[in-house]
Each structure stands twice: as structure tokens, then as C-alpha cells.
Amino acid sequence: MNPRIESLEKLLGGPRDGALLRFSLGNEYLKADAPRQAADCFRAAVDRDPNYSAAWKALGKALTQAGESAAAADAYNDGIQVAEARGDIQAAKEMKVFLRRLQKSA
Template sequence: MLASGRDNALLRFSLGNEYLKQGDAAKAAEHLRRAVEHDPKYSAAWKLLGRALTDSEAWGEALAAYQQGIAVAEARGDKQAAKEMGVFARRIEAALINKPLGLKSDD
């Protein structure tokens, strides 16, 4: 579909989700970034982007994605998505503060 010029948020979200399932978080993040470029109000894409960036250990970028996703979800009234991303964001914030072994900041 990409080759035929049918690039859109849902297609990029689906590709990102599949790459994440296959364990390729970097490639997933690439597609998920494109998904939120196509539709900045796509809270599910922000959430999955946060996960892909977390899996890539890009902590600062993951935190920013979750924060943006929370804002989008709250604006759309999607309380469950906002709550879930809030939990993930707080985990990253706590980990960055405590700096456990193996957790590196990407800043």
C-alpha cells in the first residue's frame, strides 16, 4: 500500500505494531512516528510509539511520546488511554530518577 501512495496513519500504525511484535522496536518507532505525523490526535499511535521507544531504551523520547499521548487522549476524552500512558510515563520518570543499573538516559 505504501508503494501505491496510500500512506496514512492507520497503515503506519499497523506496520509499527507488526514490527513491534517481531521485536524490531527501531523500525516500529519509525512507522509510528509517521503515524502521528499523519494524525497527531491518534492516541493509540502515541501509546505504541512510547512502547517502541521504551523497548529501544530511548527513555526521554518515550517519555515525551507518552506525555503527548496523554494530552491527546485527555483532549479526546479517552480516559483509559490517558491513564495507561500516565502509568508508563511515571515508571520511566521513576526509573530515570533512580537510575537503576542498565537504564541509560538518551539525553
């Protein structure tokens, strides 16, 4: 297994376990071409912090790579709402682009 993943997994359940840790672990799983595990981590990140725009965007990406287009579209839609509510205009724009691409490919 990837040593970075192993080191992050050791922190799960500890005092540092939170949205950022789950997001970081999800990114490592994406790099390791494990989109389903990445999606699980990103879901855990948004469960811990529903306003984490970057985690919503990454969740959509992971679900797309895992072949779960409907779930990816839902994640992007939720993420767009969160980003717009927070004033995170760039993240909202990016997710709208990814959502349109996903819809075109379907």
C-alpha cells in the same frame, strides 16, 4: 523478513498509506522485536494523524524498548495531552502509568 511486514510495506506510498497503515506496520515491527523501526512507523502515524492516541501510546512503548527513555517520556506526555483533549480517558490513564514506570526506572 516477516511476510506480514513485507505485505504492509508494499502498501506504503499508495492510496491506502495513512496513519492506520503506519500504526499496523509499527505493531508488526514491535512483534518482530524491531523497536526502532516500529518507532519510525508510529512517528509517521502521528505525523499523519496527531490525534491518534493509540499511536502515541505505541510510540512511547517502542521508544522505551529501543532504550530511548527521554523520547519515550516526550511521546507519552504528548499522547496524554492528545488523549485528554479527545476525551480518551482510558488511553490517557494507561500512558500516565507507563510514564510513571519509565520515570521510576530512570
